[in-house]
Amino acid sequence: MxxxxxxxxxxxxxxxxxxxxxxxxxxxxxxxxxxxxxxxxxxxxxxxxxxxxxxxxxxxxxxxxxxxxxxxxxxxxxxxxxxxxxxxxxxxxxxxxxxxxxxxxxxxxxxxxxxxxRRGKVIHPEPAEQVESVTIAEPVAVEPEPVAEPVAVEQVEPAKVEPVERTRKPSTKPAGTSADRVMSAHLAEPEATHPRIAQLAGVSVATVKRYRPSRSARRTVDLAGVAA
Known part of the structure; x- marks a missing residue:
């Protein structure tokens, strides 16, 4: 105070x-x-x-x-x-x-x-504006860089690629209709199971069941073969 x-x-x-x-x-x-x-x-x-x-x-x-x-x-x-x-x-x-x-x-x-x-209000003084001194640098001479000459690039022709013929794999399935193949496989192995006949004929088991003769027919075929 x-x-x-x-x-x-x-x-x-x-x-x-x-x-x-x-x-x-x-x-x-x-x-x-x-x-x-x-x-x-x-x-x-x-x-x-x-x-x-x-x-x-x-x-x-x-x-x-x-x-x-x-x-x-x-x-x-x-x-x-x-x-x-x-x-x-x-x-x-x-x-x-x-x-x-x-x-x-x-x-x-x-x-x-x-x-x-009572007391008076405090007056906050405004900060004085500070002027910063700016120094201007002298321009510096910069030498231009040499420009490289373009290099000629030889054009290379693309190599010709001969088309390769694709060889198809021979079909492993026997020729003929499904019924013929099932019958041929049955005659080759009469006592074979349905899956075995399907494997030999190259068909499904359902096809084998459709075209393979029943047991009674098989016996008739077998007997006919023995008689012959």
Missing amino acids: NVTSVASRLSTGLVALVAGYASFSHIYAVARSAGEHVSVASVLPLSIDGLILVGTLAMLDDKHGNRKPRLSARLSVTFGIIATLAANIASAQPTWTARAVAAVPPVAFLLAVEVLS
Whole structure:
């Protein structure tokens, strides 16, 4: 805290004391003229002017806490201002000049309390624009690179590829119809099973069952072969 801040606070406190004393005298005179006891008339100014101070400090505390000022604090300040103005004006003579002079102490006391309880907002200085010095480099002569001569590329004719004839694999299936192949395989191995006959004839088992003679027919064929 510097000397200027201390001097301003002392001056403001002195103004508040003078204004408070004048307001105290006016309120005391009004209370006595109203028939109040001396003790009550002596403390009544403290309750009225002190209510303004209490409400102002409460509003300041809410502001520092980033809160909305409480309603009771506003009502306290408003009621204190009205009461002290009314009491001071009532103590003056019934002339406009006297009433204006009587209204000065409460107004001065209120402003002094505001000055003592509040502080100004901090001003953030704007950063000065810094101009950077730009050095311009001298142009440097750059020698052009030699361009390589194009190289002749001999064209190579694509090799001729002779088509390769695909040889087909001979079919492993015997010639003739399915019935003929089944009968040929049956005559070759009469006692073979259906899968064996299907393998020999190159057909499916269902085809073998369709075209292979039944057991009775096979016996007839066998007997005919024996008789021959």
